[in-house]
Amino acid sequence: MTTRDAPPPEQIPLDLPFRAALGRDDLIVHAGNETAVQWLGRWPDWPGRILALIGPAASGKSHLSSVWAADAGALRLGPGALSVAVVPDFAGHPVLIEDADGMADETALFHLINLTRERGGSLLLTARSAPARWPVTLPDLRSRLGAVPVARLGLPDEETLKALMAKLLADRQLALEPRLLDWVVTRIDRTPAAVAAMVAALDRESLKVGGKLGPGLVRRVVAARSTAENPDDAADHAAAP
Numbered sequence: 001m002t003t004r005d006a007p008p009p010e011q012i013p014l015d016l017p018f019r020a021a022l023g024r025d026d027l028i029v030h031a032g033n034e035t036a037v038q039w040l041g042r043w044p045d046w047p048g049r050i051l052a053l054i055g056p057a058a059s060g061k062s063h064l065s066s067v068w069a070a071d072a073g074a075l076r077l078g079p080g081a082l083s084v085a086v087v088p089d090f091a092g093h094p095v096l097i098e099d100a101d102g103m104a105d106e107t108a109l110f111h112l113i114n115l116t117r118e119r120g121g122s123l124l125l126t127a128r129s130a131p132a133r134w135p136v137t138l139p140d141l142r143s144r145l146g147a148v149p150v151a152r153l154g155l156p157d158e159e160t161l162k163a164l165m166a167k168l169l170a171d172r173q174l175a176l177e178p179r180l181l182d183w184v185v186t187r188i189d190r191t192p193a194a195v196a197a198m199v200a201a202l203d204r205e206s207l208k209v210g211g212k213l214g215p216g217l218v219r220r221v222v223a224a225r226s227t228a229e230n231p232d233d234a235a236d237h238a239a240a241p
Contacts (some may be wrong), residue, residue, distance in 0.1 A: 039151035055153025091115030102129035
């Protein structure tokens with residue numbers, strides 16, 4: 001069964017503030033991750049007891065999988081930690097394998113998938129692409145991976161990021177003029193984590209000076225954060241509205 005023909009998961013009402021952490025209370029739900037959040041919320045009722053959480057870099061795979069692992073009491077493994085010899089130790093338990101598309105031991109993964117279904121465990125695999133696209137050579141494993149349901153993550157669009165930043169600022173009794181908000185959002189990474197980090201930096205600076213978030217203060221904060229990562233971008237931040 002695939003995500004296309006699986007029954008739609010129930011909605012999970014999450015409207016929670018963000019902090020720089022990976023817990024459930026730090027999770028921000030947006031259009032790019034809502035479906036994946038719903039899929040994780042269906043656990044342990046995943047088809048075949050297995051789910052693949054996929055998405056590009058910085059889309060939130062680590063955060064969502066950490067939330068699930070904490071809730072499920074899962075064993076967390078890297079792609080090189082699984083071997084045929086230890087598979088029986090993990091089968092029957094909730095297991096998280098991060099960056100699973102980089103697994104070296106295909107036979108071990110094949111056996112873990114089979115034993116997870118037989119012994120009532122759960123298996124969450126994270127990767128950048130769907131399991132059916134992984135470059136595996138073991139035919140039986142390729143067949144198993146092709147049947148794994150997929151929860152996809154996407155990056156939020158610019159309007160979502162602006163709404164998110166406005167909300168996080170309001171949570172701190174702060175606000176930006178619309179033009180200034182637009183300017184800031186176009187100069188940070190397109191991730192909820194980057195938005196939250198910028199809001200925290202703006203809050204810290206406003207507390208230092210005891211003033212509102214005017215163009216001068218905002219320009220200093222954006223420039224300081226950007227030049228720390230890429231000194232060549234310093235001139236781009238001199239024209240804040």
